[in-house]
Amino acid sequence: MKALAATIASLTLFASSLAHAGQASSSPASNSVTLDDVRSVSPALERFAQGTIQGDLWKRPGLSPRDRSIVTVAALIARNQTVEMPRHVTLALDNGVKPGELSEIVTHLAFYSGWANAMAAVAVTKDVFAQRRIATDQLPPASPTPLPLDEATEARRATGVAQNFGAVAPGMVQYTTDVLFRDLWLRPDLAPRDRSLVTVSALVASGQVAQIPYHLNRAMDNGLTREQAAEALTHLAFYAGWPNAFSALPVFKEVFEKRPG
Amino acid sequence: MKALAATIASLTLFASSLAHAGQASSSPASNSVTLDDVRSVSPALERFAQGTIQGDLWKRPGLSPRDRSIVTVAALIARNQTVEMPRHVTLALDNGVKPGELSEIVTHLAFYSGWANAMAAVAVTKDVFAQRRIATDQLPPASPTPLPLDEATEARRATGVAQNFGAVAPGMVQYTTDVLFRDLWLRPDLAPRDRSLVTVSALVASGQVAQIPYHLNRAMDNGLTREQAAEALTHLAFYAGWPNAFSALPVFKEVFEKRPG
Amino acid sequence: MKALAATIASLTLFASSLAHAGQASSSPASNSVTLDDVRSVSPALERFAQGTIQGDLWKRPGLSPRDRSIVTVAALIARNQTVEMPRHVTLALDNGVKPGELSEIVTHLAFYSGWANAMAAVAVTKDVFAQRRIATDQLPPASPTPLPLDEATEARRATGVAQNFGAVAPGMVQYTTDVLFRDLWLRPDLAPRDRSLVTVSALVASGQVAQIPYHLNRAMDNGLTREQAAEALTHLAFYAGWPNAFSALPVFKEVFEKRPG
Numbered sequence: 053m054k055a056l057a058a059t060i061a062s063l064t065l066f067a068s069s070l071a072h073a074g075q076a077s078s079s080p081a082s083n084s085v086t087l088d089d090v091r092s093v094s095p096a097l098e099r100f101a102q103g104t105i106q107g108d109l110w111k112r113p114g115l116s117p118r119d120r121s122i123v124t125v126a127a128l129i130a131r132n133q134t135v136e137m138p139r140h141v142t143l144a145l146d147n148g149v150k151p152g153e154l155s156e157i158v159t160h161l162a163f164y165s166g167w168a169n170a171m172a173a174v175a176v177t178k179d180v181f182a183q184r185r186i187a188t189d190q191l192p193p194a195s196p197t198p199l200p201l202d203e204a205t206e207a208r209r210a211t212g213v214a215q216n217f218g219a220v221a222p223g224m225v226q227y228t229t230d231v232l233f234r235d236l237w238l239r240p241d242l243a244p245r246d247r248s249l250v251t252v253s254a255l256v257a258s259g260q261v262a263q264i265p266y267h268l269n270r271a272m273d274n275g276l277t278r279e280q281a282a283e284a285l286t287h288l289a290f291y292a293g294w295p296n297a298f299s300a301l302p303v304f305k306e307v308f309e310k311r312p313g
Numbered sequence: 314m315k316a317l318a319a320t321i322a323s324l325t326l327f328a329s330s331l332a333h334a335g336q337a338s339s340s341p342a343s344n345s346v347t348l349d350d351v352r353s354v355s356p357a358l359e360r361f362a363q364g365t366i367q368g369d370l371w372k373r374p375g376l377s378p379r380d381r382s383i384v385t386v387a388a389l390i391a392r393n394q395t396v397e398m399p400r401h402v403t404l405a406l407d408n409g410v411k412p413g414e415l416s417e418i419v420t421h422l423a424f425y426s427g428w429a430n431a432m433a434a435v436a437v438t439k440d441v442f443a444q445r446r447i448a449t450d451q452l453p454p455a456s457p458t459p460l461p462l463d464e465a466t467e468a469r470r471a472t473g474v475a476q477n478f479g480a481v482a483p484g485m486v487q488y489t490t491d492v493l494f495r496d497l498w499l500r501p502d503l504a505p506r507d508r509s510l511v512t513v514s515a516l517v518a519s520g521q522v523a524q525i526p527y528h529l530n531r532a533m534d535n536g537l538t539r540e541q542a543a544e545a546l547t548h549l550a551f552y553a554g555w556p557n558a559f560s561a562l563p564v565f566k567e568v569f570e571k572r573p574g
Numbered sequence: 575m576k577a578l579a580a581t582i583a584s585l586t587l588f589a590s591s592l593a594h595a596g597q598a599s600s601s602p603a604s605n606s607v608t609l610d611d612v613r614s615v616s617p618a619l620e621r622f623a624q625g626t627i628q629g630d631l632w633k634r635p636g637l638s639p640r641d642r643s644i645v646t647v648a649a650l651i652a653r654n655q656t657v658e659m660p661r662h663v664t665l666a667l668d669n670g671v672k673p674g675e676l677s678e679i680v681t682h683l684a685f686y687s688g689w690a691n692a693m694a695a696v697a698v699t700k701d702v703f704a705q706r707r708i709a710t711d712q713l714p715p716a717s718p719t720p721l722p723l724d725e726a727t728e729a730r731r732a733t734g735v736a737q738n739f740g741a742v743a744p745g746m747v748q749y750t751t752d753v754l755f756r757d758l759w760l761r762p763d764l765a766p767r768d769r770s771l772v773t774v775s776a777l778v779a780s781g782q783v784a785q786i787p788y789h790l791n792r793a794m795d796n797g798l799t800r801e802q803a804a805e806a807l808t809h810l811a812f813y814a815g816w817p818n819a820f821s822a823l824p825v826f827k828e829v830f831e832k833r834p835g
Contacts, residue, residue, distance in 0.1 A: 419615055427818070453618060456618075
């Protein structure tokens with residue numbers, strides 16, 4: 053049992069998970085794949101897990117472990133990959149992502165990766181929250197005081213979309229304004245920069261190349277640096293696969309090049 | 314138990330589910346996420362579920378609850394999202410989708426979203442059918458009398474594809490004619506308009522933008538109105554995520570604009 | 575029980591599975607969907623399974639059953655479709671794919687379809703390996719003697735990518751060289767031609783059209799014939815859905831036409 057716990061902790065990539073590994077073994081994480089499992093199918097994969105990913109990727113200086121957890125959890129939810137979610141939701145808490153932030157990430161991705169993806173994430177996250185004794189009073193309320201809205205920027209966005217598509221799908225245009233940009237994006241318990249990082253990660257992870265330019269620009273307007281964006285993409289190569297990262301690469305390049313300064 | 318059943322029924326979005334909620338609680342739906350689960354991770358998500366989605370989206374007049382169920386089930390199967398399938402296959406029956414139509418939707422998506430997606434849908438649907446005592450005699454036979462074929466239109470389609478791709482992948486071109494357009498599409502227990510609605514929904518839900526123009530035009534030839542198509546897209550924004558809907562939006566616009574009249 | 579085993583064997587598509595059906599019924603495959611399940615939802619789907627797919631597709635001469643298994647397993651892993659994996663990993667062994675080759679396929683797709691896809695495949699494959707008494711000594715070591723590297727070709731690739739993207743995402747460019755092309759691709763227990771077949775299948779199966787030209791050319795450089803590539807695409811129409819295959823078709827055509835001779 054101790055060996056198993058150590059193995060799980062090892063694959064969770066950081067020693068900070070270790071303190072919780074005892075509970076984890078009788079928790080959601082116990083359905084997860086262990087390093088022993090990995091080795092029994094591919095000794096090489098164990099080498100890459102411990103060397104390349106744990107020993108190198110997560111330690112790169114361009115993006116904090118907290119941000120890497122946000123990127124990873126967003127990718128897993130966007131791709132509906134429940135098998136790795138318990139491990140990474142737990143690791144996200146260990147890496148400093150607050151329960152309220154995780155709550156907002158799930159909520160945000162209900163809209164940016166589809167309702168059922170959020171429901172699958174709820175099923176995992178509620179167990180992790182129960183195990184960590186995270187109760188509703190630590191979560192953002194249903195209707196908090198919203199962040200102030202940049203009316204000019206939002207008016208420009210809304211007018212552009214309405215002119216292009218208002219006659220095509222008026223309901224969708226209206227929901228985009230009311231539910232997304234005047235409600236979801238103004239929720240205060242996930243900083244706009246982090247909300248943008250979640251969005252861009254989900255877009256890359258699900259191959260939504262056409263939606264990247266708007267949201268990568270928004271992310272950088274919200275404070276994500278160019279180096280952080282590039283590191284998030286590098287991180288996603290591992291968690292969403294090389295083809296998704298490579299298809300996003302020329303789009304990132306063009307956004308970087310077109311931005312002033 | 315009663316509270317749980319009520320909660321499940323509430324999240325199934327329509328009171329018509331209520332009558333079956335008692336059975337549902339010991340059925341496939343019991344693996345589903347409840348509103349209590351949702352609240353324990355995100356009170357905001359519960360607000361969106363009950364307000365925006367249940368209280369507003371499903372009640373919009375542009376598309377009937379029956380059609381919304383067809384769109385939702387198609388999206389879930391195309392995206393292989395089993396966690397929400399029991400709920401929505403059950404709701405589809407409540408909303409007037411016939412067992413034979415559900416059977417045809419699964420069969421159709423075996424070809425339009427991949428064989429394994431259909432197998433996952435079979436695993437869910439067989440349990441719902443068992444619970445509702447739907448037996449094989451209510452299902453379409455393996456080889457029914459086919460709908461009449463519009464020989465001229467099909468000849469035009471087949472010739473175009475053969476000229477373009479007959480020398481590239483002759484097997485695929487042949488199967489497209491024999492299995493899809495001279496067999497699957499002629500099965501009478503799902504109306505061509507509904508079959509098209511399933512196809513377009515699956516394409517939007519899985520990001521297959523390049524295949525939308527042909528099938529959206531075909532859908533409208535088969536009787537889907539422009540308003541219904543736009544509402545289906547709006548509905549899919551919630552069930553397949555905003556990025557998929559937004560990537561499809563300019564394609565819908567172009568198809569609408571190019572159609573005569 | 576005997577009837578069930580026969581049914582499972584029948585759906586596994588080849589008589590060679592029959593010898594193992596007895597074990598299979600108390601194994602990973604027992605979670606799979608049986609032909610009885612299929613029939614209880616769609617008699618038509620059973621007809622397509624036994625007629626079109628088992629009776630025709632898998633017997634086409636353009637691609638061997640072994641190669642069809644490689645294509646199918648790659649598609650299932652790339653699409654994270656665990657429900658059909660036990661059946662097809664088992665069938666792959668029956669069709670002559672070696673345990674070490676399956677191990678390499680999982681390892682390869684950790685990078686080409688994302689880490690969590692490989693973890694889900696590990697969970698299935700370890701059970702199949704246990705059932706077949708395949709131990710670690712039959713698997714490729716973590717660090718085998720690599721295949722010889724074609725330095726000139728690799729230098730050309732690396733230089734091109736570095737010029738294009740070295741300033742955009744230096745970490746990703748470096749990992750692409752070090753981890754993918756100077757490590758993963760040189761692992762000797764999966765022939766480069768088969769590794770390319772896995773890669774191209776995964777790209778088609780997950781709609782990664784933009785990445786197909788490079789890898790289809792590489793596949794043909796590695797010995798995949800034009801006829802085999804076309805048959806793989808035809809096969810993927812069934813296992814990844816017609817839209818993915820149709821979106822890849824013009825790309826295959828262009829690659830075929832541009833290749834000398």
